[in-house]
Amino acid sequence: MLAIKDLFSLIHSLTKSEKRYFRLLTSFQQGDKLYLQLFNTLEKFKKFDFQLQEELNVLFPYTSIEPARKHLYRLLMKSLRQYDSEKQIDVRLFNLMQDSKILFTRGLIDASFEQLDKAKVLALQFERFLLFIQAARQELQHLIQLQFEGLSEQQLIEKQDKISELLEYESRAHRHAALYEILLLRYWNNGAVRSLIDSIRLNDLLLEEHYILNSSRLQSFETHQLHLHFQSVYFLMANDVENSLKTFYELDTLFKQNAHLWKDTPIYYFHLLHGILQTLRRMEHYEEMTYFLSQLTNIPNVSENLALVIKYQVLEHELYRAVNLKQTEQTLKLIKTTTNEITQEVTRLPLQIQAQLWLTTSRAWYSAGDYTNALQAINQILSLPTNSYNRLLYVCCRLMNLLIHAALDNKDYLFYELRSIERKLKANYSLYKTEKLVINLLKQWIKNMPLRSYLDDLNLLENDLYEQQLIKDLDLHKWVTSMIKKS
Numbered sequence: 001m002l003a004i005k006d007l008f009s010l011i012h013s014l015t016k017s018e019k020r021y022f023r024l025l026t027s028f029q030q031g032d033k034l035y036l037q038l039f040n041t042l043e044k045f046k047k048f049d050f051q052l053q054e055e056l057n058v059l060f061p062y063t064s065i066e067p068a069r070k071h072l073y074r075l076l077m078k079s080l081r082q083y084d085s086e087k088q089i090d091v092r093l094f095n096l097m098q099d100s101k102i103l104f105t106r107g108l109i110d111a112s113f114e115q116l117d118k119a120k121v122l123a124l125q126f127e128r129f130l131l132f133i134q135a136a137r138q139e140l141q142h143l144i145q146l147q148f149e150g151l152s153e154q155q156l157i158e159k160q161d162k163i164s165e166l167l168e169y170e171s172r173a174h175r176h177a178a179l180y181e182i183l184l185l186r187y188w189n190n191g192a193v194r195s196l197i198d199s200i201r202l203n204d205l206l207l208e209e210h211y212i213l214n215s216s217r218l219q220s221f222e223t224h225q226l227h228l229h230f231q232s233v234y235f236l237m238a239n240d241v242e243n244s245l246k247t248f249y250e251l252d253t254l255f256k257q258n259a260h261l262w263k264d265t266p267i268y269y270f271h272l273l274h275g276i277l278q279t280l281r282r283m284e285h286y287e288e289m290t291y292f293l294s295q296l297t298n299i300p301n302v303s304e305n306l307a308l309v310i311k312y313q314v315l316e317h318e319l320y321r322a323v324n325l326k327q328t329e330q331t332l333k334l335i336k337t338t339t340n341e342i343t344q345e346v347t348r349l350p351l352q353i354q355a356q357l358w359l360t361t362s363r364a365w366y367s368a369g370d371y372t373n374a375l376q377a378i379n380q381i382l383s384l385p386t387n388s389y390n391r392l393l394y395v396c397c398r399l400m401n402l403l404i405h406a407a408l409d410n411k412d413y414l415f416y417e418l419r420s421i422e423r424k425l426k427a428n429y430s431l432y433k434t435e436k437l438v439i440n441l442l443k444q445w446i447k448n449m450p451l452r453s454y455l456d457d458l459n460l461l462e463n464d465l466y467e468q469q470l471i472k473d474l475d476l477h478k479w480v481t482s483m484i485k486k487s
Contacts, residue, residue, distance in 0.1 A: 004056070004069060008048045010076060011039065015304050019043075022079040035072035038065065088264050093119050093131045097138055104142055112142065127220050127261055129166045136163050169218040176212045176223070179205060180230045187233050187390075202237055221258045225251060225268070232275060239469070241282045248276040266299050267306060273299070277317050282469060286321045293317060308348055312357055315342075319360045323367050324475075331364045346380075352390070355381045359397055362404070363474075371407045378404060395425070396473055399438055403479060411446050418442055434467045434476070441483060451484045 014022070026036055041059060045052040056065060100115035116139045123132035136159060143151060183205055209230050213223075228251045235244035251272050255262065262268050273296045280289050293314055302310065315338060322331040342361070346354055362377035381397045398421050405414050418439055425431040441454045458480050461467045471477065 004042075004065070005048050007069060007073060007076075008042045008045075008052075011042050013304060018080065018083055021083050022076065025079045025082070026075060034060070034064070034068040035075065038068045038072050039076075089122065089126045089128060090131065090264075093123055093128060093135070096122070097135055100138065100142075109142075109146070113139070116142075127222060129170055129220075133163055133166050133170075165218065169220075172212055172215065173220075173222055173226070176209070176226050176230075179209050179212065180226055180233075183230060183233050183237070187237050202234065206234055221254070221261050224254055228254065229272075232279075236275070236279065236282075241279055245276070245279045245283060245285075248272065248279055252276065263301055266302050269299055270296070270302075270306065270310065274313055281317070281320060281324075282472075284324070286325060289317060289321060305348070308345060309350070309353060312342070312346070312349055312353065316353075316357045316360050319364050323360070323364050326367075328368055332368050335361060335364050351384055352393070355384060355393055355397065359393065359400060362400055366400070366404060366407070367475075371404055375401075375404050375408070392470065395435060396470065398424075399435065399470075399474055402438060402442060403474065406442060406445070406483065414442055415446060418446075432467065433461055433464065434470045437461065438476070441480065445483060445487055448487070451480075451487050454480055455484060 022039075026033070037059065038056075041052075041055060045055075060068060096115045096119035100112045100119070103109075103115065104112035116135050119135040120132055120139075123129065123135060140159065143149075143156075148156065183202075186202075209227070213227055228247055232244050232247040232251060235241070235247060255269050255272060273292055276292050277289055277296070280286070280292070296310055296314055299306075299310065315334070319331065319334055322334060342357065346357065349357070358377050358380040362374045362381075365371070365374035365377060378397060378401050382401065402414065402417065402421070405417065421435075422431065422439055425435055437454060437457055441451055444451055444454075458471070458477060462471055462477070
């Protein structure tokens with residue numbers, strides 16, 4: 001059972017149509033409806049604060065809130081389970097199997113097997129192979145009770161072989177998915193490889209993926225999209241953005257050709273489009289981003305939570321593009337019209353997305369010369385748990401913080417912050433060349449030492465495949481040049 005605070009969050013996550021369906025469901029309920037009064041009260045308040053708690057204490061003295069809370073939770077979950085359930089393939093399959101059980105126990109044998117046949121056809125059509133196996137096993141259980149009446153040995157073996165084939169496929173698909181998840185975890189935790197050792201470890205995963213792919217007999221949409229997803233992320237991590245983009249385009253074509261297989265789980269298409277947009281950013285193909293931003297905005301059947309994530313991912317991509325194209329007017333317009341919304345809604349986003357959004361917002365203010373607002377934005381990230389976003393993003397945020405304080409001439413702060421970041425990065429084995437250059441340059445600047453040699457060092461780094469992305473993201477060439485002039 002959910003606590004009152006969690007119940008409050010659940011109610012505020014409901015869409016208007018979901019709330020309408022819940023009220024329709026409760027209209028058929030008889031007896032005392034204290035739970036509905038609790039629902040209305042929680043819905044009325046925008047924040048879970050002291051004022052709401054006071055009102056709850058007045059409306060529900062002593063322990064009377066407990067039965068209302070429990071009943072409200074049960075009805076809310078029942079409503080959400082039933083809402084649009086028939087549109088979900090998995091629910092339809094479960095219902096067919098349940099109908100078959102009921103009919104079989106009532107002696108309607110032929111009708112029972114008809115439901116299972118429908119379930120198996122639907123499961124194959126939508127590539128729900130585990131549910132096909134479940135339906136096929138249920139069919140064999142029914143046949144055992146009938147002592148295999150009317151079934152030949154060859155027919156039984158064919159049914160068993162089909163189950164074995166799909167079990168083998170699911171086992172390999174699980175191994176393939178597990179491999180992709182490990183790769184994705186490394187990418188989200190570390191970003192692109194920045195050393196030869198990282199590159200070797202990455203190739204080990206590639207070889208294992210190649211073995212799994214070649215040993216699988218059954219090919220499906222899941223197999224194809226897992227392989228292409230793996231390849232696209234692998235190329236991103238290996239800094240091969242051209243091949244990554246090419247693979248992403250193949251994925252987009254595959255998804256469009258098989259829309260019926262993912263329409264009830266659009267999160268996969270969201271990840272694809274987001275990956276394409278990140279790759280276009282790295283290649284500086286900003287004009288091509290417009291089409292995919294439109295595709296991202298118009299993904300069908302998204303939940304309210306996913307819609308919020310999409311809204312701010314689109315904003316982050318647009319801000320990033322405007323900053324990198326030096327479109328100061330467009331940048332300021334975007335951040336000024338969205339700042340209040342971001343502040344109110346950002347905590348509902350995953351921490352990784354929060355961090356990326358605040359970093360790009362900070363870069364936007366910084367590029368416009370508003371260092372105070374840039375600092376406020378970067379401080380939002382530095383207050384998050386450091387393990388909530390990837391290593392490269394963490395480094396970007398800490399370096400961005402240094403750049404802002406340098407622009408504000410906060411030399412006293414920088415003296416201690418440089419020691420802190422250097423100690424932290426050394427402890428995590430992530431003090432790479434670009435970080436060293438920024439830290440050493442600022443140390444020299446604080447001491448009023450000449451900085452001209454750092455431009456030559458940066459020019460060398462810009463040819464390093466492992467360092468290019470960080471230099472580009474923070475526009476360090478412009479920054480180093482301005483620091484030399486400033487000194």
